[in-house]
Amino acid sequence: MGYSVLVVDDETNIRKTLEGVLSDDGYHVMQAGDGAQGLEILSRSFVDAVLLDVWMPGMDGLETLKRIREAYPIVPVIMISGHGTIDTAVKAVKMGAFDFIEKPISLTKLLITLARAIEQGELRLENVELKERVEKKYRLVGNSESMGRVRAEIVAAGPTNASVLVAGENGSGKEIVAREIHRHSRRANRPFVAVNCAAIPDELIESELFGHEKGAFTGATGRRKGRFEMAEGGTLFLDEVGDMSPRTQAKILRVLEEKQFERIGGGEKIHADVRIIAATNRNLPKEVEAGRFRDDLYFRLNVFPILVPALRDRKEDIPPIADHFAGEICAEHGKERKTFTREAMERLLDHTWPGNVRELRNVVERLVILSTGPAIGEETVARVLAVEPRREETPPSGFEREHFRDAVLAFEKEFLTRKLRENDFHISRTAEKLGLDRTSIHRKMKQLAIAPEGGRR
Numbered sequence: 001m002g003y004s005v006l007v008v009d010d011e012t013n014i015r016k017t018l019e020g021v022l023s024d025d026g027y028h029v030m031q032a033g034d035g036a037q038g039l040e041i042l043s044r045s046f047v048d049a050v051l052l053d054v055w056m057p058g059m060d061g062l063e064t065l066k067r068i069r070e071a072y073p074i075v076p077v078i079m080i081s082g083h084g085t086i087d088t089a090v091k092a093v094k095m096g097a098f099d100f101i102e103k104p105i106s107l108t109k110l111l112i113t114l115a116r117a118i119e120q121g122e123l124r125l126e127n128v129e130l131k132e133r134v135e136k137k138y139r140l141v142g143n144s145e146s147m148g149r150v151r152a153e154i155v156a157a158g159p160t161n162a163s164v165l166v167a168g169e170n171g172s173g174k175e176i177v178a179r180e181i182h183r184h185s186r187r188a189n190r191p192f193v194a195v196n197c198a199a200i201p202d203e204l205i206e207s208e209l210f211g212h213e214k215g216a217f218t219g220a221t222g223r224r225k226g227r228f229e230m231a232e233g234g235t236l237f238l239d240e241v242g243d244m245s246p247r248t249q250a251k252i253l254r255v256l257e258e259k260q261f262e263r264i265g266g267g268e269k270i271h272a273d274v275r276i277i278a279a280t281n282r283n284l285p286k287e288v289e290a291g292r293f294r295d296d297l298y299f300r301l302n303v304f305p306i307l308v309p310a311l312r313d314r315k316e317d318i319p320p321i322a323d324h325f326a327g328e329i330c331a332e333h334g335k336e337r338k339t340f341t342r343e344a345m346e347r348l349l350d351h352t353w354p355g356n357v358r359e360l361r362n363v364v365e366r367l368v369i370l371s372t373g374p375a376i377g378e379e380t381v382a383r384v385l386a387v388e389p390r391r392e393e394t395p396p397s398g399f400e401r402e403h404f405r406d407a408v409l410a411f412e413k414e415f416l417t418r419k420l421r422e423n424d425f426h427i428s429r430t431a432e433k434l435g436l437d438r439t440s441i442h443r444k445m446k447q448l449a450i451a452p453e454g455g456r457r
Contacts, residue, residue, distance in 0.1 A: 236274045260272055
């Protein structure tokens with residue numbers, strides 16, 4: 001198997017017996033005669049599991065367990081004792097022991113328990129590594145004064161339970177700020193659930209947020225949990241909250257006030273212990289003034305506001321962000337780590353970055369793919385930044401169509417595509433300017449085969 005086990009017991013015969021049994025089963029066994037020696041071995045050797053005696057002179061098993069859990073929380077510990085009591089076993093498990101085995105030890109039970117403990121330890125390690133990768137991906141990068149202010153606000157807001165409203169342009173990093181707030185909160189070990197309010201049609205968003213019961217509507221073939229339920233005990237991130245319809249705004253406000261909700265088609269009240277972090281690229285005070293956003297919901301969400309600066313307003317952050325993305329993308333594509341020449345970085349600094357950090361990442365990814373050597377040069381950057389966003393070939397205009405219906409459809413597609421691009425493919429904003437509802441826009445996009453651009457929905 002290749003797994004390593006540390007046996008901590010003051011009885012030499014027990015240690016030797018366990019070493020013989022476990023070695024025969026393929027384990028690499030290390031021994032310690034007391035808790036202090038066991039901790040010393042753990043400090044210099046990787047161990048997959050610990051077998052720990054309860055009653056030992058000096059530092060006893062429970063105190064040793066406490067120190068192991070503090071210093072090595074992933075390593076599973078199985079307690080063994082010849083004087084076991086229910087109280088001792090319960091206390092050990094509450095302190096983090098995987099299991100409790102009494103002497104004389106059943107070797108069959110020991111081997112089964114040890115295998116399960118190591119399996120759990122591996123899962124814990126995988127979870128920790130996955131969490132570290134996620135945190136690295138969603139890490140705030142940059143040392144500008146404005147980002148220092150944002151970090152200070154995150155640290156201040158994180159430990160509280162206050163609702164946070166994150167404002168900023170598209171692609172500026174609002175979700176990263178939300179994840180950092182969650183990471184600094186007391187809910188960090190609970191779920192972080194994100195939902196893009198602009199990406200979901202009005203007729204589906206209530207089901208997405210609150211879930212539904214079987215048969216609640218056509219197509220509801222089974223019970224489904226909503227995002228509020230998924231985020232129980234954790235954080236719910238409402239991205240593009242300014243695009244919610246008045247009806248959905250009213251529903252959200254009610255949940256925030258009553259701390260409970262019902263699934264669509266259900267009568268059961270479901271408790272909502274959820275922290276809300278909302279984000280928008282709109283000017284919500286103006287939206288409130290225009291009657292498009294509820295003032296009572298705005299005040300509920302805006303308990304702690306954070307403004308994320310645009311990339312053009314913190315250009316000193318471009319070099320570290322670009323280097324961070326280059327390292328991340330090279331690892332994803334299995335490429336050798338690439339750096340930027342001074343001239344290449346100057347080109348990046350000269351760009352206005354209307355798409356903010358998201359645009360910078362996309363550009364860096366293209367640069368990594370196109371560059372053949374270890375350094376990304378000025379010519380490659382200039383070539384990538386000069387390329388206009390790819391657009392579909394312009395279809396024949398309506399006047400070139402033979403049939404009236406084809407001409408109408410051609411005009412509709414050209415007109416709607418142009419209006420969507422003008423509004424960065426914000427469905428709600430486009431619908432508002434055209435005097436239509438979001439459902440009509442979604443239906444027309446599907447009918448006319450108009451694909452969203454830039455990741456918008």
